[in-house]
Amino acid sequence: MHDAPPSPLATEAEPLSHGLKQRHLTMLGLGGVIGAGLFVGSGAGIALAGPGIVISYLLAGALAMLVMRMLGEMSSAMPASGAFSVHAERALGRWAGFTAGWLYWFLLVVVLAVEATGAATIAGGWVPGIPQWAWVLIFMVVFTVANLAAVKNFGEFEFWFAALKVGAIVLFLVLGTLAIFGLLPDTQPVGLANLTGEGGFLPNGWEGVVAGVLAVVFAFGGLEVVTIAAAESDDPARAVGRAVRSAVWRILLFYVGSMLVIVTVLPWTAMEPGRSPYVAVLDAIGVPGAGQIMNIVVFVALLSALNANLYGSSRMVFSLAERGEAPTGLLKVSGGGVPRRAVLASVAFGFVSVLLNLKWPDTVFLYMLNAVGAVLLFVWGLIAVSELRLRRRIEREAPEKLTLRMWGFPWLTWVALAGIAAVIVLMLGDEGARPQVLWSAAATAVVLLVAWLRELREMRASRT
Numbered sequence: 001m002h003d004a005p006p007s008p009l010a011t012e013a014e015p016l017s018h019g020l021k022q023r024h025l026t027m028l029g030l031g032g033v034i035g036a037g038l039f040v041g042s043g044a045g046i047a048l049a050g051p052g053i054v055i056s057y058l059l060a061g062a063l064a065m066l067v068m069r070m071l072g073e074m075s076s077a078m079p080a081s082g083a084f085s086v087h088a089e090r091a092l093g094r095w096a097g098f099t100a101g102w103l104y105w106f107l108l109v110v111v112l113a114v115e116a117t118g119a120a121t122i123a124g125g126w127v128p129g130i131p132q133w134a135w136v137l138i139f140m141v142v143f144t145v146a147n148l149a150a151v152k153n154f155g156e157f158e159f160w161f162a163a164l165k166v167g168a169i170v171l172f173l174v175l176g177t178l179a180i181f182g183l184l185p186d187t188q189p190v191g192l193a194n195l196t197g198e199g200g201f202l203p204n205g206w207e208g209v210v211a212g213v214l215a216v217v218f219a220f221g222g223l224e225v226v227t228i229a230a231a232e233s234d235d236p237a238r239a240v241g242r243a244v245r246s247a248v249w250r251i252l253l254f255y256v257g258s259m260l261v262i263v264t265v266l267p268w269t270a271m272e273p274g275r276s277p278y279v280a281v282l283d284a285i286g287v288p289g290a291g292q293i294m295n296i297v298v299f300v301a302l303l304s305a306l307n308a309n310l311y312g313s314s315r316m317v318f319s320l321a322e323r324g325e326a327p328t329g330l331l332k333v334s335g336g337g338v339p340r341r342a343v344l345a346s347v348a349f350g351f352v353s354v355l356l357n358l359k360w361p362d363t364v365f366l367y368m369l370n371a372v373g374a375v376l377l378f379v380w381g382l383i384a385v386s387e388l389r390l391r392r393r394i395e396r397e398a399p400e401k402l403t404l405r406m407w408g409f410p411w412l413t414w415v416a417l418a419g420i421a422a423v424i425v426l427m428l429g430d431e432g433a434r435p436q437v438l439w440s441a442a443a444t445a446v447v448l449l450v451a452w453l454r455e456l457r458e459m460r461a462s463r464t
Contacts, residue, residue, distance in 0.1 A: 016081060016151070016231065016232050016315075016318075016333065016337045016338070016339065018232055018233060018234050018337070019150055019151040019152035019155065019232065019336075019337070020151055020152065020154075020155045020229055020230075020232045020233040020239075021152075021155065021233070021234075022233070022239055022242060022243075023159060024152075024155035024156070024158065024159050024229070024233075025226055025229060025230055025233060025239050025240070025242075025243040026242065026243050026246050026247070027158065027159045027162040027163060027166070028155075028158050028159075028162060028225065028226050028229055028243070028308070029223065029226040029243040029244065029246060029247030029251075030162055030166050030246070030247050030250055030251065033064075033219065033220050033221065033222040033223050033251055034162070034165040034166065034169060034251070034254060034301065035165075035219070035222065035301040035302070035304070035305050036115075036118060036298050036301050036302055036305075037216075037218065037219035038219055038254075038255065038258070039276055039278055039294060039297060039298050039301060040276045040298060041215075041216075041219065042216065042219070042258075042259065042262075042277055043271050043272075043273070043274070043275060043276065043277045044215050044273075045057075045212045045215040045216045046212075046259070046262065046263065046268050046271050046277055047268075047271060047273065048204065048208050048211040048212045048215055049202075049204060049208040049209050049211065049212030050198070050199060050200075050201070050202065050203040050204060050208060050263070050268040050269075051194070051195045051200075051201045051202075051203075051263040051268055052201060052202040052203070052204070052206075052208055052209045052212065053209075053212045053216070053259050053263065053268075054256060054259050054260050054263065055209050055212075056209050056210075056212030056213045056215070056216055057212075057216055057252075057255045057256045057259050058252075058256055059209075059213050059419075060213050060216050060217040060219075060220060061220060061251070061252040061255055061256060062252075063217065063220075063380075063416060063419045063420070063423075064217075064220035064223065064248075064251075065248040065249075065252060066406075066407075066412055066413070066415070066416040066419075067223075067380045067383055067384065067416060068223050068224075068244055068247070068248050069244065069248065069404075069406050069407060070383055070384060070387040070406050070413060070416070071083065071084055071087075071224065071227050071244070071383050071387075072227065072240060072241060072243075072244030072245075072404050073387060073391070073402065073404050073405055073406045074087045074383075074386065074387055074390055075087075075227040075230060075236075075240045075244075076236075076237045076238070076240050076241040076244075076401075076403050076404040077237070077390075077394055077398070077401040077402055077403070077404075078090070078390075078401070079230055079231045079236030079237055079240060080231055080319065081228060081231040081232070081315045081316075081318060081319045081322075082097070082101060082228070082315070082316060082318075082319025082320065082322070082323070083224065083227040083228045083230075083231075083316075083319075084100055084104075084224065084227070084379065084382065084383045084386065085097045085098075085100045085101030085104065085316060085319060085320065086319060086323075087383070087386045087387075087390060088100040088382045088383075088385075088386045089323065090386075090390060091385070091386035091387075091388075091389035091390045092382075092385065092386065092389065094323075094325070094451070094455065095448065095451040095452065095455060096382060096386070097320075097323065097325065098320070098325045098447070098450075098451040098454070099382070099444065099447050099448055099451055100379055100382045101316055101317075101319065101320045101325060102320065102325075102447050103372075103375045103378060103379060103443070103444060103447055104224070104312075104316055104375070104379055105313050105316045105317050105320070105346070106371075106372060106375070106443070107372040107375045107376065107379075108309040108312050108313040108316070108346075108350075109309070109313050109346055109349045109350040109353055110353050110368050110369060110371075110372045111305075111309060111372065112306055112309045112310065112313070112350040112353060112354070113350065113353035113354040113356065113357040113365065114357065114369070115302045115303075115305045115306040115309065116136045116139055116140065116302075116306055116350075116354050117132070117136065117354065117357050117358065118298075118302045119135070119139055119299055119302040119303055119306065120132045120133075120135035120136045120139065122295055122298065122299045122302070123135045123299065125295075132358065133358060136354050136358070139303065139306060140347060140350070140351055140354070143157075143303075143306060143307050143310050144310070144343065144344075144347045146307065147307075147310050147311055147314065147338070147343045147347075148334075148338060148340050148343055148344075149336070149338070150336045150337075150338060151232050151336075151337065151338060154307065154311045155229075157304075157307050158304060158307060158308060158311075161300055161301075161303065161304035161307070162304060164297070164300050165297065165300065165301055165304065166254075168297045169254045169258060172258060172261070172278060172281075172282070173254075173257050173258065173261060175282070175285060175287065176258075176261030176262070176264075176265055176281060176285070177261065179265055179281075179284075179285040180261070180264050180265060184285055184286070185286075186286060187285060187286075190264060190265055192264070194263060194264055194265070194266060194267045194268070195263060195264055197267065198267045198268060198269050203268070210426060211430070213423065213426075214423065214426055214427060214430060214433055217377075217423055218376060219255075220251075220255075221376045222305065222308065223247065223248075223251070224312075224379070225308050225309075225311070225312040226240065226243050226244070226247065227240055227244075228311075228312050228315050228316065229311070229312075229315075230243065231315075232315075232337075237401070237403060238403070240404075241403055241404040244404065245404070258278070261281065262277045262278070262280075262281055265281050265284060265285065266280055266281060266284055276294050276298070278294055279291050279294045282294070309350075310343070310346060310347060310350065313346035313350070314339060314342040314343040314345075314346045314347075315339070315342070317330055317342050317345060317346060318330055318331070318339040318342040321342065329341060330342045330345060353365070353368065356368065367439065370435050370436050370438075370439035370440070371439045371440055371442070371443040372440060372443070373433075373435075373436025373437070373439065373440050374424065374427060374436050374437045374440035374441070375440050375443070375444070377420050377423060377424055378440065378444055380416075380420050381417065381420045381421075384413055384416050384417045384420065385417070387406060387413055388410055388413055388414075391406065391409055391410070424437060
């Protein structure tokens with residue numbers, strides 16, 4: 001299973017289009033992780049950690065930043081549509097590229113079902129006469145057409161979706177800050193009472209902070225797509241470096257800044273389960289129609305994630321086909337440089353996931369969702385190990401390609417690996433999260449077994 005990895009210099013020109021502009025990638029990097037997990041799901045983290053959720057987001061965000069810096073380093077030196085799957089293959093062998101690629105593809109097409117169903121639920125509230133399945137079908141058709149037409153269509157959709165999300169976050173931060181200092185009409189300065197009252201800054205101690213990390217760390221997933229998309233820009237090496245640099249700090253600011261505003265404006269005990277803490281703050285400072293405004297933002301965030309997942313999954317399975325790890329029929333590229341069969345294959349499986357979610361949300365689909373619950377952490381671990389291996393080789397063979405370098409190499413890479421391992425161990429110790437780790441480990445074991453059987457068969461074929 002450990003083929004000699006090819007030289008990191010052995011890069012080939014991608015047959016895909018190069019229609020993505022720098023503004024597309026920059027906004028994709030900024031908006032890729034700003035989704036429903038932040039706008040709605042952050043309430044669960046606040047309930048666990050109280051004001052300490054700020055520390056939880058700092059820790060989870062720092063881990064995500066380290067992973068993205070490593071991925072940015074490798075992708076700027078060796079841009080490829082398969083991104084970390086290609087890097088894992090070059091660093092560790094075909095088994096690693098096969099495993100990372102198929103696990104990530106499976107993750108995207110399963111999570112796609114959650115996003116499509118969530119968007120359909122919101123749309124159904126606005127137009128109740130249309131059934132949920134019809135909304136799902138509309139969304140899938142629209143974004144399939146957008147992804148089949150040209151990559152610039154995907155870029156434009158994501159640019160404007162991300163612009164709306166980023167604009168919403170910035171406006172929230174501005175309004176929240178003004179409210180904290182009593183600069184809005186009919187408001188008084190809040191001070192630090194909500195940070196120090198109701199049990200103090202850490203009402204549930206450091207255990208609450210740790211539980212908060214487990215609740216929010218997966219909200220940072222999605223940044224990886226920008227390194228996949230960079231391969232379809234005019235200057236991939238430069239584009240991915242700029243996108244990663246601009247994204248990681250601003251995203252941490254958006255996440256941590258938002259949480260700081262929320263727990264400063266309102267007591268953490270005032271958060272209601274299932275209600276967006278953003279809506280609670282906007283209602284408290286007197287913004288009319290806050291609930292509907294946030295519904296629109298969450299709706300756009302879900303459609304944005306759906307679009308990005310369709311794109312990312314199609315490019316990942318196309319890259320796998322390029323390397324002989326997926327059916328070669330998926331290599332068909334349109335005249336505009338779009339891997340249409342790869343898009344359709346991803347859409348087909350994604351639609352099956354949606355149907356399973358609509359029909360059996362608490363049985364079949366729940367098992368699938370658990371099977372990808374910790375996959376992101378496994379992929380992040382492979383990224384870190386790949387960077388440890390490839391960095392030394394690139395330094396020896398082509399140091400000029402290291403235009404974006406990992407901070408504090410190799411120490412911070414090891415810190416990131418330790419952090420990933422710690423999150424997995426903590427999930428195993430958490431009754432609610434344990435099934436995700438176990439099911440994801442089982443899914444990973446199946447993929448590894450397939451990779452091993454494939455290589456065993458090829459070894460036997462080469463001897464005859």
